[in-house]
Amino acid sequence: MTGGAEAVRGGIRFDGVSVAYGGNVVLDRLDLTVEPGEVMALLGPSGSGKTTALRAVAGFVRPAAGRVFIGDRDVTALPPHKRGIGMVVQQYALFPHLRVQDNVAFGLKAQKADKAGIPGRVAEALELVGMGDYARRYPRELSGGQQQRVAIARALAIRPGVLLLDEPLSALDAQLRSGMLTELARLHRELPDVSILYVTHDQVEALTLADRIAVMDKARLQDCGTPQELYRRPRTEFTASFVGNANLLPVTVAEPAGTVDFAGHALAVPTGSVAGGATATLCVRPHLVGLGDGPNALTGTISEVQWRGSTHRLYVDVDGHRVKADVRELRDTPVLGDRVTLHFAAHDAVLLPQGAGASHG
Ligand SMILES: Nc1ncnc2c1ncn2[C@@H]1O[C@H](COP(=O)(O)OP(=O)(O)O)[C@@H](O)[C@H]1O
Numbered sequence: 001m002t003g004g005a006e007a008v009r010g011g012i013r014f015d016g017v018s019v020a021y022g023g024n025v026v027l028d029r030l031d032l033t034v035e036p037g038e039v040m041a042l043l044g045p046s047g048s049g050k051t052t053a054l055r056a057v058a059g060f061v062r063p064a065a066g067r068v069f070i071g072d073r074d075v076t077a078l079p080p081h082k083r084g085i086g087m088v089v090q091q092y093a094l095f096p097h098l099r100v101q102d103n104v105a106f107g108l109k110a111q112k113a114d115k116a117g118i119p120g121r122v123a124e125a126l127e128l129v130g131m132g133d134y135a136r137r138y139p140r141e142l143s144g145g146q147q148q149r150v151a152i153a154r155a156l157a158i159r160p161g162v163l164l165l166d167e168p169l170s171a172l173d174a175q176l177r178s179g180m181l182t183e184l185a186r187l188h189r190e191l192p193d194v195s196i197l198y199v200t201h202d203q204v205e206a207l208t209l210a211d212r213i214a215v216m217d218k219a220r221l222q223d224c225g226t227p228q229e230l231y232r233r234p235r236t237e238f239t240a241s242f243v244g245n246a247n248l249l250p251v252t253v254a255e256p257a258g259t260v261d262f263a264g265h266a267l268a269v270p271t272g273s274v275a276g277g278a279t280a281t282l283c284v285r286p287h288l289v290g291l292g293d294g295p296n297a298l299t300g301t302i303s304e305v306q307w308r309g310s311t312h313r314l315y316v317d318v319d320g321h322r323v324k325a326d327v328r329e330l331r332d333t334p335v336l337g338d339r340v341t342l343h344f345a346a347h348d349a350v351l352l353p354q355g356a357g358a359s360h361g
Pocket residue numbers: 021026044045046047048049050051052053
């Protein structure tokens with residue numbers, strides 16, 4: 001055996017992982033599997049426990065309960081440098097006094113990799129992120145985006161089986177961020193075996209990059225699925241509101257089930273297993289709400305109109321509830337105070353039972 005960590009190919013598995021600080025549970029029994037070669041986004045608001053989950057994989061925080069696996073190896077008790085993981089954090093964290101090439105070589109040297117092979121591995125990693133020409137620069141001679149590319153090259157130089165990215169784009173401005181998203185997608189195509197856990201609070205990053213998204217809130221996993229699943233069929237109100245935009249209408253399921261009552265209007269929607277008489281939330285995406293008469297018609301008064309380039313966002317007050325509709329190609333744009341009718345198809349609505357998901361109580 002050499003001193004270096006063997007990069008383990010394979011996914012990541014959280015098995016009931018809990019983390020507490022001073023008795024305060026900040027990660028609560030997380031069960032989650034990242035398949036080999038999969039990009040999993042951990043998406044949630046600030047403080048929801050995303051970084052903590054990542055640090056548990058990296059080995060920087062010790063779980064109070066549960067186990068972490070990389071491939072089929074239980075790494076819960078292994079020190080970070082034995083886990084074969086590449087990690088990139090928000091603030092590039094390059095060593096300012098080291099040239100780019102020495103920053104990238106750092107992990108390899110720490111791993112006591114074969115000295116003769118290091119320059120080749122460094123060049124290869126810099127090529128991967130398009131920074132081959134910058135090897136002799138110092139970090140201060142690079143833009144923010146370039147520094148972050150170098151940080152990614154440094155993480156990749158050890159040829160990790162698992163790459164952990166913690167809000168890697170949040171320090172960049174919007175335009176750079178969008179370019180880097182494209183780069184990261186390309187990088188993953190070039191490294192299809194690397195499993196990636198990508199922490200972000202930005203739904204656009206998660207929707208763009210991830211094969212699946214794990215939605216976190218209040219220390220708990222709330223939902224997990226492909227971007228399309230979470231968008232079309234959210235399981236919880238939290239997911240519906242955090243992934244994409246949503247109308248969340250308070251309704252009561254009629255008896256027998258099959259319709260719901262919303263502010264005195266009977267709406268035909270799939271009620272699934274939600275029992276008659278139960279209160280629930282009806283989720284309808286604004287772009288699936290049409291203007292004019294149709295099924296599930298709701299009439300109300302325009303309270304706000306926002307022009308968004310390709311669409312108009314209409315806010316309509318329906319008996320004291322605000323309903324949003326994103327509509328295209330309006331010949332006569334409604335104005336404030338107009339009476340309009342909105343409608344949506346039954347199959348475009350998702351009924352969310354009260355207290356759905358992993359919420360407390
Ligand atoms: N070292 C620490 N000591 C005490 N509390 C911490 C520590 N690290 C994180 N926390 C707390 O744990 C919670 C989750 O933090 P974190 O995992 O960083 O959330 P996120 O990355 O989703 O923003 C927060 O309430 C945070 O204040």
